[in-house]
Amino acid sequence: MIVVGAGVAGLAAARALVDAGRSVIVxxxxxxxxxxxxxxxxLGVPFDLGASWIHGTDGNPVADLAAAAGAPAVELDFSDVTAIDEGGDRWTLDEFGQAEQAYEELMAAVVDEGDDDVSVATMIASLEPDWFEHRLQAFFTSTYLVFDTGDLDRLSSALADEGEVFGGPEVVMTDGYDRIATHLAxxxxxxxxLPVTAVGRDDERAVVTTAAGEFVASDxxxxxxxGALQANAITFSPALPAGHLDAxxxxxxxxxxxxxxxxxETFWDDTDFVVYTPTRRDVFNWFLDVNSLHPGSNALMTFAYADEARMLETLPDDEVITLAMSHLRDMYGGDVPAPxxxxxxxxxxxxxxRGAYSFTSIDTSMEHFxxxxxxxxxxxxxxEHTHRxxxxxxxxxxxxxxxAAEQILSNGSAP
Ligand SMILES: Cc1cc2nc3c(=O)[nH]c(=O)nc-3n(C[C@H](O)[C@H](O)[C@H](O)COP(=O)(O)OP(=O)(O)OC[C@H]3O[C@@H](n4cnc5c(N)ncnc54)[C@H](O)[C@@H]3O)c2cc1C
Structure with a gap:
């Protein structure tokens, strides 16, 4: 068997096939x-460039993998938060809770009254035209929604709450999420x-092409x-069926x-999270105090989403630092040093x-998955994009x- 891609999906498939006695090259x-x-x-502190959280530990196979890998994880307290407005004034915890409640009510109405092919942005404009003028409300739309899903003008209103997590605590991997991948591999x-450039198949076999030559396998x-499939980075022959291409x-x-x-040195509040609510949304508005995971690290982790993320990728480091410092100095004063x-x-x-993760857009149908x-x-x-x-x-x-491994094993393909 050949597996293309050594992410968690590819490694999980390979692991299951090897455990069933099959010969596999990834x-x-x-x-x-x-x-x-x-x-x-x-920098001495493990920094996860991609996934950080195990979304619910109850019955979650990734939590089992973390335990098997001996990889530690801790729960952070989302309500242990300091919230600071543009200009430096602080939001009270009551104001924070009220805006969160308003956000939850708004999203219930968006999903309830929305339609598959109508975007969340369109629904918010119709239900609450002034929504984004309240900067704390705008923060929740950014960090609770755009971060978890996708661009508001592309996100399907009726499908905005699709996608599930497990019950139990959300935990952050403290020694690096890659411990799970290394364990699986x-x-x-x-x-x-070895980038794969082409995948051919007929009734008998599959042929996978790389710069180092062809690999032939039963499956x-x-x-x-x-993102790689959308960019046609791999040529399939024969081409994928129309239904797959639509999906x-x-x-x-x-x-x-x-x-x-x-x-x-640390200069920020001693809470697990610091929220900042500038008029400019989707960038450097939610800071995780890495001291909560690694005491003495004097580090903050923060995020950019959607167009802000794409735009920041075009900027050199010094311009990114200047933007982050403008937010932090607005919150904590002009004396705050550069990192x-x-x-x-x-x-x-x-x-x-070519992106971060999949979401239900105005062109998505759940059957696509x-x-x-x-x-x-x-x-x-x-x-991940193949799991409804x-x-x-x-x-x-x-x-x-x-x-995928079970599909192959149940077909009874040759070892
Ligand atoms: C910033 C960010 C934060 C996230 N946070 C979380 C989180 O907290 N919790 C959570 O559960 N999920 C999170 N996710 C999502 C999660 O990381 C992904 O859903 C998951 O890791 C995807 O695994 P995968 O195996 O499907 O794909 P990938 O991990 O992308 O693996 C695909 C592999 O294929 C390889 N590949 C691509 N093209 C070729 C080719 N032509 N030939 C050979 N190999 C190729 C790639 O190099 C890659 O190794 C986050 C993702 C990002 C980007």
Whole structure:
């Protein structure tokens, strides 16, 4: 068997096939396993460039993997928050709670009164035209919605609450999410630095093309991101069926980036999170105090979403730092020093990812996920974008890989 892509989906498929006694080669374009589970340790504190959270530990197979890998995780307190408005005034916790409540009521109405092909932006404009003038309300729309899903002018109103997590606490991996990928990959035959350019198939076999030559197998699992499929980075012959192509085009793929800033000393409030509510939305408005995970790290992790993320990827580091400092100095005063170091992701520009995760756009139908989960002869797609219930998450990626392996094993293909 061949598996294309050594993200969690591809590794989960390979692991299950190898455990069932099959011979598997995993072909991975980049120099490391994990895909969007990637940890940068160059500043001494593990910084997850992609996934950070296990979304609910009850019954979540990723929580089991973390335990098996011996990878520690802690729960942060989302209500342990300091909220500061543009100009430096502080929001009270009552104001914070009221805006959160208003946001939840708004979204219930958006989903209830919306339609699959009408965007959330259109629904908010019709239901609450002044919504974004209240900067704290705008914050919730940005960090609770755009971050988790996608661009508001593309996000389907009726489908905005699709996608599930598990029950129990949401926990953050403290020693790096890549511990899970490394654990899954242990003992597998993973060939790094080998981008696949073509996947052919007939009744007998699948043929996978790389710069290092062709690999022939009875079945192939293609577990590359939706962004790579949308960009036609792999040529399929024969072409994918029309239903698969519609699904690839129809499901949205968003942009989210993460940023780690490190100082010599901490100057911010001692709460797990610091919220900032500038008029400019979707960038550097939610800060996670990394001291809560790693005492003494003097670091903040923050985010950019949608167009702000795509735009920041085009800027040099010094301009990104200037923007972040304008927010932090507005909150904490002009004397706040520049950080001593920064690290950041750039997922939309990554040629092997081209975005962050999938979302239900105005062109998405929930059946699109089922179509992508349906094998095409000897070709099986896996990846978070192929899981109707759990798309966009690590647990969705993992379960999609297991599903692809089960499809192959139940077909009784040759070992
Ligand atoms: C910023 C960010 C934050 C996130 N936060 C969370 C979170 O907190 N919790 C959560 O559950 N999820 C989170 N996610 C989502 C989660 O990371 C993904 O859903 C999941 O990791 C996707 O796994 P995958 O195996 O489907 O794809 P990927 O991890 O993208 O793996 C695909 C692999 O295919 C490789 N590839 C691509 N093209 C080729 C080719 N032509 N040939 C060979 N190999 C190729 C890629 O290099 C990659 O290794 C986040 C993602 C991002 C970007």
């Amino acid at each position: 072909l991975e374009a980049t120099a490391q396993v994990g895909g969007r589970v990637r940890t940068d340790r160059s 242990a003992g597998l035959d993973v060939r790094l630095g 192939v699992v293609v577990a590359v991101p939706l 690839i085009d129809g499901i949205g793929f968003n942009a989210v980036d993460k940023f780690l800033f490190v100082w010599d 001593v170091a920064m690290r950041r992701s750039a997922w939309a520009s990554d040629p092997f990812t 089922d179509v992508l989960a349906t094998p095409v002869g000897r070709l099986h797609l896996a990846g 219930q759990y798309f966009s998450t690590v647990h969705g990626a993992y379960l999609s890989g297991r599903r």
